[in-house]
Structure formats: structure tokens, C-alpha cells
Amino acid sequence: MALEIERRFLVRGELWRPYALDGSVIRQGYLASGNEGPTLRVRLARPPAGPVAAxxxxxxxxAGEGLTGPEHREPIPAAGVALAREEYEYAIPSSDAEALLERCPHRVGKIRYGLDLPGGDWVLDVFEGANAPLVVAEVELERADQPVAVPPWCARxxxxxxxxSNAALARYPLALWLEADRQALLALTT
Known part of the structure; x- marks a missing residue:
């Protein structure tokens, strides 16, 4: 078991591009997801070179925060506080991932770039399809209180x-949001 500790940011403009490493085309689907409790995801990543990863x-x-019921809801972190979750991830054959993706009722597509930035493991997702033109950067940390030098192109x-969240965007993509809500979110990135 690993503990995933991350912070996420909306990205403004194109100033992130000089920090970008090769991008992988990612398709991911959700076999189970919700606002609270477990999320079961299948991911297929196609890098520009090398084998497909699934x-x-x-x-x-x-542990200790429970899985269901209002008294056990995962707290929403304050700005500047990382979100921590238990994460169990297993490599599977790409043919299995393809078959599972076909069974997923909710999917999301994006191009994921590694970012050459200090202070954690940075990635940037450029969403496609119904979630375009959303761009999100995230950093995985070793500890929840780890300081992070946030690049100026991280808008919020x-x-x-x-x-x-990726699971929520798969269920209810940006294209389905009320126009005013969608424009308010995207205004933060221009």
C-alpha cells in the first residue's frame, strides 16, 4: 500500500511548455467512483516511444477516515494542504485494460506531460474531448506538510x-456544466 499525497492546480496559458517532458496519451475509465469512498480506475497510457502501460x-x-456516511467524509483540504489517499496500483496487460475500458461507464482522455520542476513529482494533464480546454498540474509529495514552490502559471x-477530480470529470465533463459555471472556471485560466 502506498499513500498518495498530492496538490492540484488549474493552469493558465502556455508558459508551462518549456518545463514539459514527453507526453503520453492517456485513456482512463472508472469501474466504481463517488465523492466519498473507494474509486476503482483502469488506465491505458501510450507514450510517444516505448511500450503501452496499463x-x-x-x-x-x-485509514481511520471511514468510507461512507456524512460523519466519515474525507475532509476537503484547505488551500496549500495536500490531499492524502491510500492508493493500490497494479500493472495489468494492455489487452485487459482495453477490455475493462469498454466496460467503464465513465471515461476521460488526456495528454499527460511530466514536468521538469523541483519539489515533488510534477505532471500536467491537457484534457481532451468533453473536458477540453481544461489543463491541470499536480504534484505528488512525500509528506502532506511539504512546502511547494508553485509555478506562476498555476492560476488557482x-x-x-x-x-x-478525474473521476468527477469522467462522470460529469466540463461540456455538461452550466455555461456560466464553465466560463467562470475557464476565466481563471486566461
């Missing part, structure tokens, strides 16, 4: 905003 991932709130922190 994973089955289970994410849970940290969205850590803990459940409606902007």
Missing part, C-alpha cells in the same frame, strides 16, 4: 475540489 488502481481515503489551487 494499470488498475484502487484509491481509498486514509483546486486540491480537494471534488467536481474537478
Amino acid at each position: 494499470f488498475l488502481t484502487l484509491k481509498l481515503p486514509p 489551487e483546486i486540491t480537494g475540489r471534488r467536481e474537478l
Whole structure:
């Protein structure tokens, strides 16, 4: 078991591009997901060179925080506080991932870039399809209180905003949001 500790940010403009490493085309689907409790995801990643990678991932709130009921809801972190979850991730054959993706009722597509930045493991997702033109950067940390040098092109922190999680965007993509809500979010990135 690993503990995933991350912070997420809306990205403004194109100033992130000089920090970008090769991008992988990612398709991921959700076999089970919700605002609270476990999320079961299948991911297929196609890098520009090298073999296709496929994973089955289970994410849970940290032990002791419970899985259901309002009294056990995962707290929404304050700005500047990382979100921590238990994460179990297993490599699977790409043919299995393809078959599972076909069974997923909710999917999301994006191009993921590694970022050459200090202070954690940074990635940037450029969403495609119904979630375009959303761009989100995230950093995985070793500890929740680890300081982070946030690049100036990160427009706003969205850590803990459940409606902007990948699972939520798969269920209810940006294209289905009320126009005013969608424009308000995208205005933060221009």
C-alpha cells in the first residue's frame, strides 16, 4: 500500500511548455467512483516511444477516515494542504485494460506531460474531448506538510475540489456544466 499525497492546480496559458517532458496519451475509465469512498480506475497510457502501460488502481481515503456516511467524509483540504489517499496500483496487460475500458461507464482522455520542476513529482494533464480546454498540474509529495514552490502559471489551487477530480470529470465533463459555471472556471485560466 502506498499513500498518495498530492496538490492540484488549474493552469493558465502556455508558459508551462518549456518545463514539459514527453507526453503520453492517456485513456482512463472508472469501474466504481463517488465523492466519498473507494474509486476503482483502469488506465491505458501510450507514450510517444516505448511500450503501452496499463494499470488498475484502487484509491481509498486514509485509514481511520471511514468510507461512507456524512460523519466519515474525507475532509476537503484547505488551500496549500495536500490531499492524502491510500492508493493500490497494479500493472495489468494492455489487452485487459482495453477490455475493462469498454466496460467503464465513465471515461476521460488526456495528454499527460511530466514536468521538469523541483519539489515533488510534477505532471500536467491537457484534457481532451468533453473536458477540453481544461489543463491541470499536480504534484505528488512525500509528506502532506511539504512546502511547494508553485509555478506562476498555476492560476488557482483546486486540491480537494471534488467536481474537478478525474473521476468527477469522467462522470460529469466540463461540456455538461452550466455555461456560466464553465466560463467562470475557464476565466481563471486566461
